[in-house]
Amino acid sequence: MPGGQRTGQDRGQWRRPATGLLIGLAVVAVLFVVRWLSPQGSAGAGLPNAARDFATLSISVVIESLPFVFLGIVLSIAVQIWLPEGLLLRRLPRNAMLRRMVLSMLGMLLPVCECGNVPLARGLMVKGLTVAESMTFLFAAPILNPITIITTQQAFGWDNNILAARIVGGFAIANLVGWIYSRHPRPDELLTPRFQAACAVADHHDGRRGRAARSVRMFVQETSAMMPALFIGAALAGLIQVAVSREVLLALGSDPVWSVLALMLLAFVVAICSNVDAFFILSFGATFMPGAIVAFLVFGPMIDVKMLALLRTTFTAKALLQVSLLVALSAAVLGLAVNYVS
Amino acid sequence: MRRWQGVVLSLIGIVATLWLGLTGQLALYIHPRYFVFSVVMTVIAAVLVLAAFALGSAKVDDHEHDHADTGAGAGRWRWLWPAGSIVTITAAVVGLLVLPPSTLTTATVSQRDLNGSAATLTQLEIGKLSGGDYSAFTVRDWASLLRSGADLDFFAGKTATVTGFVTSDKNDPANVFFVARFVVTCCAVDAQPIGVPVYHPGWQDEFATDSWVTATSTFQANPDAASRVPIVLIPDAITPTEQPAQPYVY
Incomplete structure (x- = not known):
């Protein structure tokens, strides 16, 4: 599409912001009216309990994650459009391994939850981060982040080296994944065609419009990728919760091998934020061995059912399968090591 | 269509969150510590969504779309793609805007071990609990004390007033039910059921499962000596009672 034509078209759009705004407000009003007219109270709309709980659990994942995803998108917009060019990336060390190590610490500065990190990592990749580096950031940031470290410390103190194993293990696994994928001959093949296209055209638009308009455009792009993934991920998480009995998992608590695998499965299923997962698993602390808790605290922030849905916006299914297996194996080894060594 | 899907889904989430916030029902889904953060981020997102409508961003990202269509969607x-979008949006409207907001039910209690998670709480807080003001004790406090293995001597003469929803005892459903609550650390997904057992033969004729009650009594030995409680x-x-505004405990 020739540039001149586009600009003319855009100008046409720009003349009618009031109309667009009115349409937007009308949609908001319609949605509020739908909510207003819908049945109130906790009668449950005649649904069976399991269906009600499926809805409640899925909705709670959406309501909990939504603000974090918005925060991630806003930060991603800030990094791509508002921060001076290269403020973050150009100051990174040249050496690839050091670069990844520094990137794994980026969560210290930008303490977003793992679901918010996905749009942020997308933004960083558009700005020139390699695929391997973005993976290192994605997997390290939810663990190496001040809120997660503080809550883990509050929950477990210094007992059983759970905190140390989480921090060191998370750092090591994220950098291992980064190192392995940095050897990939064609890293672009790990990305979905749609995201590759978004990366390829990102530069074309630079400077053509005002920053505010570009921010809004990016918001539309990122929500169109993230929101379907979030809603589908939430529905899956709710469905698994209703279908899989937690007692079965907890019955495996005291075996050094099975406890590790059971808690990793629980982490995958429960899809809870890394900022508070320590408090959650603390309530099982007496039942499970420390290595299992470490495996939960390391595996959960990196891979779970909601994260896979969100990551699928960016990475191919094959790449996600590989990386999930790699992370799961590493987390299991870490958990078993804690169980048998300490 | 596809590029507006994100905006529409965002808007559904935004309206749902704001409405729950305005009507004081956010606690059905998330821990109160997130209320302010959720509402602030939602308002920021609402501004961006309205800006997207005002600027008619639909036209602006045509360029990316041309490339994208050579990919998976071709x-x-x-x-x-449009079919999937419509299904997702419809499901989101039904789930977030049409269904009445609701707490978790007994179905989830049976999926998760009742009182299975109170152990750590007791280890940490038993000292504080046993010296406290018993009249202010909640279901959670009593459940923790019971779970800690304190014997009948400890409970003798102490009166508990507990409010929660009714859920039957797995092992002796005819005689025993629990006055139960969910403990939430982050959001409803991680809710753990806790409860105090009530011996009341024939309770099923008087109270529906999942209905809310307040019970006041001293603790006594279970007349059924073989019981697990x-x-x-x-x-x-x-006394039957209304579901409280904050049905979960934290």
């Missing part, structure tokens, strides 16, 4: 299965409340009166 070919014979192309119709799946040795210490129970045996109240004279159990």
Whole structure:
């Protein structure tokens, strides 16, 4: 599409912001009216309990994650459009391994939850981060982040080296994944065609419009990728919760091998934020061995059912399968090591 | 269509969150510590969504779309994208805007071990609990004390007033039910059921499962010595009550 034509078209759009705004407000009003007219109270709309709980659990994942995803998108917009060019990336060390190590610490500065990190990592990749580096950031940031470290410390103190194993293990696994994928001959093949296209055209638009308009455009792009993934991920998480009995998992608590695998499965299923997962698993602390808790605290922030849905916006299914297996194996080894060594 | 899907889904989430916030029902889904953060981020997102409408961003990202269509969405299965969008949006409207907001039910209690998670709480807080003001004790406090293995001597003469929803005891459903609550650390997904056992033969004729009650009584030995719950409340009166605004405990 020739540039001149586009600009003319855009100008046409720009003349009618009031109309667009009115349409937007009308949609908001319609949605509020739908909510207003819908049945109130906790009668449950005649649904069976399991269906009600499926809805409640899925909705709670959406309501909990939504603000974090918005925060991630806003930060991603800030990094791509508002921060001076290269403020973050150009100051990174040249050496690839050091670069990844520094990137794994980026969560210290930008303490977003793992679901918010996905749009942020997308933004960083558009700005020139390699695929391997973005993976290192994605997997390290939810663990190496001040809120997660503080809550883990509050929950477990210094007992059983759970905190140390989480921090060191998370750092090591994220950098291992980064190192392995940095050897990939064609890293672009790990990305979905749609995201590759978004990366390829990102530069074309630079400077053509005002920053505010570009921010809004990016918001539309990122929500169109993230929101379907979030809603589908939430529905899956709710469905698994209703279908899989937690007692079965907890019955495996005291075996050094099975406890590790059971808690990793629980982490995958429960899809809870890394900022508070320590408090959650603390309530099982007496039942499970420390290595299992470490495996939960390391595996959960990196891979779970909601994260896979969100990551699928960016990475191919094959790449996600590989990386999930790699992370799961590493987390299991870490958990078993804690169980048998300490 | 596809590029507006994100905006529409965002808007559904935004309206749902704001409405729950305005009507004081956010606590059905998330821990109160997130209320302010959720509402602030939602308002920021609402501004961005309205800006997207005002600027008519639909036209602006045409360029990316041209590239994108050469990818996964192309070919014979192309119709799946709009169909998928419509299904997702419809499900989101039904789930977030049409269904009445609701707490978790007994179905989830049976999926998760009742009182299975209170152990750590007791280890940490038992000292504080046992010296406290018993009249202010909640379901959670009593459940922790019971779970800690304190014997009947400890409970003798102490009166508990507990409010929660009714859920039957797995092992002795005819005689014992629990006055139960969910403990939430982050959001409803991680809710753990806890409860105080009440011995009340024939309770099923008086109270529906999942209905809310308040029971006041001293603790006594379970008349059924073989039961797995040795210490129970045996109240004279159990009062039906409304579901509280914050049904979960934290």
